[in-house]
Amino acid sequence: MNQEDYAPEDAPGEDAHDEDGAEATRREAGEAESSRASRGWWDRNADEYQSEHGAFLGDDRFVWGPEGLDEEEAALLGPAASLKGKDVLEIGAGAAQCSRWLAARGARPVALDLSHRQLQHALRIGGEVPLVEADAGRLPFRDASFDLACSAYGAVPFVADPVGVMREVHRVLRPGGRWVFSVTHPVRWAFPDEPGPEGLSVSASYFDRTPYVEQDEQGRAVYVEHHRTVGDRVRDVVAGGFRLLDLVEPEWPEWNSQEWGGWSPLRGNLIPGTAIFVCERD
Secondary structure (H helix, E strand, O other), rough: OOOOOOOOOOOOOOEEEEEEEEEEOOOOOOOHHHHHHHHHHHHHEEEEHHHHHHHHHHHOEEEEEOOEEEEHHOOOOOOHHHHOEEEEEEOOOOOOOHHHHHHHHHOOOEEEEOOOOHHHHHHHHHOOOOOOOOOOOOOOOOOOOOEEEEEEEOOOOOOOHHHHHHHHHHHEEEEEEEHHHHHEHHHHHOOOOOHHHHHHOOOOOOOOOOOOOEEOOOOOEEEEEEOOOOOHHHHHHOOEEEEEEEEOOOOOOOOOOOOEOOEOHHHOOOOOEEEEEEEEEE
């Protein structure tokens, strides 16, 4: 997956604390605070993230989420043969695993991430993919620069202005371009972020859009994730100028026995963990 992200393993909720002593709460967080927190969190945690999940992600696989749905199988960007010669923007690319997969199929990907440390891991793995450090809400590209755009858990869950991101992606795509992104399935926000039985009981309102924030002793956000309902996400896509072609909810496969944060075979066989939005620019 392109990683800017999976949520930390602590469940959103009042008075929780992560292992570094940050307080977990629900409160408003604006665009600048969210961006600053995301950059800092991923710069600090990129090494651990790549060490823990690198084997699952591979160096050149394109995985859409913890379920293990692979673009090789899903073809959400189009048949693999159609990718040759296409200009593709990967947003929230992390170590650029997805971009390497695209390059191996003849595409011309550009891997963008907010985190400098994540992009250093992309350099460590190697390859010829161009790397860009930038915010998804302010893409440093000319209009109509790309044929396709994709993001596997990158950027979208962490921005306060998702419509702004949609409009930026729309701007840099050519007419008819496809935009595919995956996020934590919105229904998961009603449940504790736990892989076992305790993660199967509703503990919060699905309709509470208050962001999940981890903050330090001075009240400064060190991690922010924004909740949108399924309907919100659809409206964001449309407000950004896209048509929604498909909404994919991957089922948990029999071969996948891993636990990843709140994702697990137990939960994956009962409730969806990932939502993938397949969109097209008119």
